[in-house]
Structure formats: C-alpha cells, structure tokens
Amino acid sequence: MGFDLVIRGATVVTPGHTETADIGISDGRIAQLGGVMTGAEELAAGGLLALPGGIDAHTHLVHQGLSGRLDSPIWVDDFWSGSRAAIAGGITTIGNMTYPMPDDEGTEETPGAAIARELAGAAPEAAVDWFLHPVLTDPAALPPGEIAALAAGGHPGIKIFLSDPDVAADEAALLATASAARAAGSVVLLHCEDGAMLRQAGKQLIAEGRGAVANFPAARPVAAEVAAVEVAIGIARRTGARVYIVHLSSAAALDRCRQARAAGLPVYVETRPLYLHLTRERFAEPDAAKYVGAPPLREESDREALWAGLAAGDVDTVCSDHAPWTLDDKLDPALNAVTARQGVADLETLMPMLYSEGVRPGRISLDQFVEVTSANAARIFSLYPRKGAIAVGSDADIALWDPGHRRTIDGAHMQSRSGYSVYDGWQVQGWPRSVLRRGQLVLADNQLTARPGDGQWLRRNGTPVP
Ligand SMILES: [Zn+2]
Structure with a gap:
C-alpha cells in the first residue's frame, strides 16, 4: 500500500x-x-x-503580548523562536513552565487562569508540540479543587519552588497540595534548593562584601540542594505523590534520590546540560554571570556523578531549562550573587551536546540517549507511546x-x-x-x-x- x-x-x-x-x-x-x-x-x-523527536520537558518560553506587561527584562524567546531552536536541535515536543502574572490591578492570576492565557498565547506561535506545567507560586492560596481541575484539563504536572522560603515553610500546604496531586495522578515538579539556607548564605556573602556574581556558587551551596531533595523525598514518602526533581546538580543530591528510588519511592530525576558540561571554575572568568543558573555549576566530581547516573539509569531526563536572556541582561553590572539572572539558552544544543559528549565517547549508549532525551519524559508526563518512540x-x-x-x-x-x-x-x-x-x-x-x-x-x- x-x-x-x-x-x-x-x-x-x-x-x-x-x-x-x-x-x-x-x-x-x-x-x-x-x-x-x-x-x-x-x-x-x-x-x-x-531517533524519536526530543522531548524537552522543562522550558521557559514567554508568549508574545506578555513581555510588554512586565517592567523588568524577561526571557527573550517566545513559542516561535523557541520552537525554531528546539527543531534545529532535534526536539519536537516541549513542556513549558506557566507562571501566574499580575493583572492590571496587580492581582496574581490563579494557576488555571495562567494556563488559559498561555494556551491561547502559545497556540499561534508554537511549531513544536507542547504541554504546560502550571507553576504554583502560593500553594496555600490555591482555589479549592484547582489541582484536580488542572489534571482534568489534561495537564500532567504542577511545579513548586522549594527555593521560595515562604512556600517551603508551609509544610501543611505542601502536603495537602501533593496529596491532591497524588489523587489526580499529577506529577509534582520541585525546584530543590532550601530557600531559608539560600537567604542566609546570600545575606552572609553581601555582609562580608563578597556579593559579586563570581560568588554565585557560594550563595547556593550543595547542602541547600540536599536539604530540599530530602524534603521532596519526604513528600513522596508521606503522600505517595510522584515527585520530579528538576535540574538536579550534585552527587550528594543524586545519592539521596538513588536511595529513595531503591526504597521504591516515586522519585524522578532530571538534570540539565549545564551540569554535564561545565563546572564552577567558569565563575573565575570575567563574564561569570553568563553561566548563572540555579542550582549553580558544581565540582568535577558532581559532573562525573551525573554522567554515571545517566549511564546507570538513576537520572531519568536531560532537559534544557531553556531560560534565555540576552548577554547584556545577563551581564548587567547592577546584579550580584543573589540577584543574578538565572538560566541560559539550551534548546538547540541539548541533544547535539549530549550526543557529542555522551554517546560518542561511550559515556552513555545510544539507547540511553533516546531514553533520557525522549522516552522517559513521555512516560513520566503521560504522553507515551504517542510520543517518545518510533513505533507503529x-x-x-x-x-x-x-x-x-x-x-x-x-x-x-x-x-x-x-x-x-x-x-x-x-x-x-x-x-x-x-x-x-x-x-x-x-x-x-x-x-x-x-x-x-x-x-x-x-x-x-x-x-x-x-
Ligand atoms: Zn526552570
């Protein structure tokens, strides 16, 4: 035929x-x-x-018409330029983080309203297929039934920042939210850095006159990541919710996840290319700010542990966390180790760099490459086998x-x-x-x-x- x-x-x-x-x-x-x-x-x-088209489950694209409503610089790719970057690098599906925005009166949208706005804003722009992760900036203030409604609307997960000290401090709200996610079958995506520790480390650096962006890694120590990963694992243990740790960066945090997974807890691990290719020595360069992402670049031993984790199946996905700024915005001299703009462009380079640095030298197999760039994300975010496989x-x-x-x-x-x-x-x-x-x-x-x-x-x- x-x-x-x-x-x-x-x-x-x-x-x-x-x-x-x-x-x-x-x-x-x-x-x-x-x-x-x-x-x-x-x-x-x-x-x-x-190869199955790449699935990058972690991007920060900003649809047109939104950036004009903000009074500070924001990520510079919309769903069209972001789609072009994705496609040029072999990626055909993205998962974007949808943030609530203030309305004209300054009141923040509900997660559901933010999703409705982004569904409409992204549709005329996107050339890749896409799904959205609603960001819950204040789990304690969610409208009743919001988690179930988001899941029923077809959204596979919710995103929470444990790096926000107020969010992390409200344990009851976190557990209630995770329980609702468990009931709805939603994945809980967690940014794992302990907000209170970050605030303390940042204050101390500034007080000591060491606030330059070159000290960004010191403002966000491994201990803060480990502490928050332990909270994330506790959420999985106490509620049964599937937790997905975004951009894991350190050997110590990976160890905690490995133990939790061995104990049968539903803990997924994402890392991002920055931690596989670069280490904190970059912060000695004159334009250190261009390497800023949170968590920060770590040591060579962390880099090696993440590659080993990919090869062993302890890391499920490599996602870009594509959060593109212009170089001028990154290098703004008014910024310091606490306020530095986080994130880099990586959609176009994610797969080629992982292939070149991972598959070619034999650090990971071609099969593992396909798992961590496509199949695993499709499975975790309930898109498999429509996505993530070359199959009839x-x-x-x-x-x-x-x-x-x-x-x-x-x-x-x-x-x-x-x-x-x-x-x-x-x-x-x-x-x-x-x-x-x-x-x-x-x-x-x-x-x-x-x-x-x-x-x-x-x-x-x-x-x-x-
Ligand atoms: Zn991100």
Whole structure:
C-alpha cells in the first residue's frame, strides 16, 4: 500500500531496539516499520539515525503580548523562536513552565487562569508540540479543587519552588497540595534548593562584601540542594505523590534520590546540560554571570556523578531549562550573587551536546540517549507511546540524525534570541539533518521549514496509575 511518506534506510533507534528499517508514515503517524512499502514521497536517509523527536520537558518560553506587561527584562524567546531552536536541535515536543502574572490591578492570576492565557498565547506561535506545567507560586492560596481541575484539563504536572522560603515553610500546604496531586495522578515538579539556607548564605556573602556574581556558587551551596531533595523525598514518602526533581546538580543530591528510588519511592530525576558540561571554575572568568543558573555549576566530581547516573539509569531526563536572556541582561553590572539572572539558552544544543559528549565517547549508549532525551519524559508526563518512540501508531516525530556532522557552536547565529551560547566555540559532532513533527518536515536538510502555529497542545493520556 502507499503511504504519505517513506523514510528509506535509516538506522531506527527506539527504546530497547535498534534496527535498519524503512519507516512508512501516514496522517502524521508511523504506519509501518520495516518490510515492503511505497510512499507518495520518499526521503533517503541511509547513514542517518532515526531517533524519536526530543522531548524537552522543562522550558521557559514567554508568549508574545506578555513581555510588554512586565517592567523588568524577561526571557527573550517566545513559542516561535523557541520552537525554531528546539527543531534545529532535534526536539519536537516541549513542556513549558506557566507562571501566574499580575493583572492590571496587580492581582496574581490563579494557576488555571495562567494556563488559559498561555494556551491561547502559545497556540499561534508554537511549531513544536507542547504541554504546560502550571507553576504554583502560593500553594496555600490555591482555589479549592484547582489541582484536580488542572489534571482534568489534561495537564500532567504542577511545579513548586522549594527555593521560595515562604512556600517551603508551609509544610501543611505542601502536603495537602501533593496529596491532591497524588489523587489526580499529577506529577509534582520541585525546584530543590532550601530557600531559608539560600537567604542566609546570600545575606552572609553581601555582609562580608563578597556579593559579586563570581560568588554565585557560594550563595547556593550543595547542602541547600540536599536539604530540599530530602524534603521532596519526604513528600513522596508521606503522600505517595510522584515527585520530579528538576535540574538536579550534585552527587550528594543524586545519592539521596538513588536511595529513595531503591526504597521504591516515586522519585524522578532530571538534570540539565549545564551540569554535564561545565563546572564552577567558569565563575573565575570575567563574564561569570553568563553561566548563572540555579542550582549553580558544581565540582568535577558532581559532573562525573551525573554522567554515571545517566549511564546507570538513576537520572531519568536531560532537559534544557531553556531560560534565555540576552548577554547584556545577563551581564548587567547592577546584579550580584543573589540577584543574578538565572538560566541560559539550551534548546538547540541539548541533544547535539549530549550526543557529542555522551554517546560518542561511550559515556552513555545510544539507547540511553533516546531514553533520557525522549522516552522517559513521555512516560513520566503521560504522553507515551504517542510520543517518545518510533513505533507503529506513534506520532511521526523523528530526528534524522547525522552522526558525522561537525559544527562549532556559535550562539550569535543560532535560533534563540539570546544571541550567545555558554558553549560558544565548542566543537560538536552529531546534529539533526532533518526533523519530522507528526510526519511534517520541519527541518529539511538543515533548513527550517516549520511554520508558527503548526504545533499542537498535548493533553496527557487519560489518568495515569500513580
Ligand atoms: Zn526552570
């Protein structure tokens, strides 16, 4: 029979299985894998890897019309520039953090209202498929039934910052929120740094005259991360809620998670590229502020532990935490070790850097690469197997990966409006040549062919069994 499109001769890498096979695609889905097939269109892919499109479950994109309402600088990618960056790097699905914003009277939106606004704002912009994580800035003040309503609305998780000392201090509200999430089958995403310890460490640095951004790592010690990870594990133990620790950065925190998982607790671990590729020596550079993300860059031993954790399956996902600022905004001399702007652009570089630094030298296998860049996020956020696999019935989200292609990172000429990359000058081998999102070519021979608004919002698959 004839399909809309046949991809010929690629090595297909899907969780647990690798083989050279043709891929038949119809109506945006994978219709046949291997065997005899013909297509209305054909794409020759000999010598390329066919990988499940990347799923970056942690981004900070800001839809148009929002930045104008704020009186301070904000992340510079909207869902269109963010989509372009994602696609250029092999990513076809993102999970974005949705923050409540103040209205004209200064009253903060409810999480549900923020989601409604972002669903409308992102739809005309996104070219990747997308889902949203509502950020709960004040769990104690949630409208009754809000967690259940968000889950029923199709949103797979909620995000809470334990780095906010007021949020962390209200244990009753945290536990009630996590219990509601457990009942609704929602994942609880937690930023794990102890807010009270951060406040104390920051105050002390400023008082000692050591407030320069170069001391950012000292303002956010490993002990603060470990303390908050222990709180997160306690929440999983006491409520049964699935907790997902975003951007885990240290060996000590990873150890705690490993023990919790061994004890059967539903604790998921995400790390981000910064901690796999860079260490705190970067803060000795003159433009130290460009490396600021929270938690901060750690020691070489932490970096090694995270790679080992990826190889051992102790780390579930590598997500970008794409939070792009212009270099001018990052290097603003008015900022200090406490107020420095957190986050970097990483959507376009996440997969190529992980492939080049991870798969090529043998730190992780190709199968593990696919797990941590796609399949695991799909499973955790209830999108599997529609997303996260190259299998009959799955969406035809495919990165046709050229393992031999070399490129030097140059953020000034990449898709993010950030205009720089923390990896500028790095030699990276292994890039997507073409990318399909639901069967549509969105990157064709290194040329972006995506259009804004073609991305679809993704509702989680039913209610997962907690
Ligand atoms: Zn983040």
